[in-house]
Amino acid sequence: DQQVKQNSPSLSVQEGRISILNCDYTNSMFDYFLWYKKYPAEGPTFLISISSIKDKNEDGRFTVFLNKSAKHLSLHIVPSQPGDSAVYFCAAINTGTASKLTFGTGTRLQVTL
Amino acid sequence: DGGITQSPKYLFRKEGQNVTLSCEQNLNHDAMYWYRQDPGQGLRLIYYSQIVNDFQKGDIAEGYSVSREKKESFPLTVTSAQKNPTAFYLCASSIGPERDWAPLHFGNGTRLTVT
Numbered sequence: 001d002q003q004v005k006q007n008s009p010s011l012s013v014q015e016g017r018i019s020i021l022n023c024d025y026t027n028s029m030f031d032y033f034l035w036y037k038k039y040p041a042e043g044p045t046f047l048i049s050i051s052s053i054k055d056k057n058e059d060g061r062f063t064v065f066l067n068k069s070a071k072h073l074s075l076h077i078v079p080s081q082p083g084d085s086a087v088y089f090c091a092a093i094n095t096g097t098a099s100k101l102t103f104g105t106g107t108r109l110q111v112t113l
Numbered sequence: 114d115g116g117i118t119q120s121p122k123y124l125f126r127k128e129g130q131n132v133t134l135s136c137e138q139n140l141n142h143d144a145m146y147w148y149r150q151d152p153g154q155g156l157r158l159i160y161y162s163q164i165v166n167d168f169q170k171g172d173i174a175e176g177y178s179v180s181r182e183k184k185e186s187f188p189l190t191v192t193s194a195q196k197n198p199t200a201f202y203l204c205a206s207s208i209g210p211e212r213d214w215a216p217l218h219f220g221n222g223t224r225l226t227v228t
Contacts (some may be wrong), residue, residue, distance in 0.1 A: 004155070034216060043117070043203050043219025044156070089155060099148075100171065101217065103155035
């Protein structure tokens with residue numbers, strides 16, 4: 001049972017435009033969400049997170065939006081740069097239990113010149 | 114520089130052989146984790162340890178074993194009982210043990226190929 005879903009396996013965006021990566025979850029007990037970025041043959045690196053008490057968190061070019069009623073979060077990258085080309089994983093956790101992070105399947109972002 | 118070191122980067126083994134993947138961290142983190150990544154799938158948790166001399170099974174522990182004798186080290190053994198061992202294995206750590214939402218720090222992975 002895939003509790004965290006990234007339905008778009010890939011996305012191609014022109015340099016300078018906005019990239020929007022989407023993530024849906026089914027477990028309403030998740031209350032903290034993270035995005036990780038992964039380059040080939042490397043480990044993921046933490047990008048940005050958001051608590052369920054917020055609906056938006058911004059860090060430079062990266063903004064994460066959370067819609068709890070829709071159980072949906074999205075990562076916006078503005079403006080997109082070639083170095084942003086990577087696989088992006090969203091992850092979720094119920095911080096009130098001993099559960100561990102649940103990861104989505106990832107979206108490969110390609111930023112073209 | 115603090116970080117997580119996984120070795121080797123590439124590993125080849127014959128079917129039926131056990132193999133141990135190394136993971137060392139110098140971040141002074143209490144919690145350590147092993148994940149597996151397969152094409153088209155998210156990261157799946159194999160084992161985790163929140164403190165020395167203690168570890169718990171993750172979602173896909175069958176065919177794997179771990180030990181946590183030192184805070185810095187969390188080796189993973191892929192046994193011959195693992196049906197599909199070929200994968201990219203990632204080790205991670207976090208401040209832990211109660212801060213699982215603290216971002217995980219990952220190593221650069223070991224790609225294991227079993228033929």
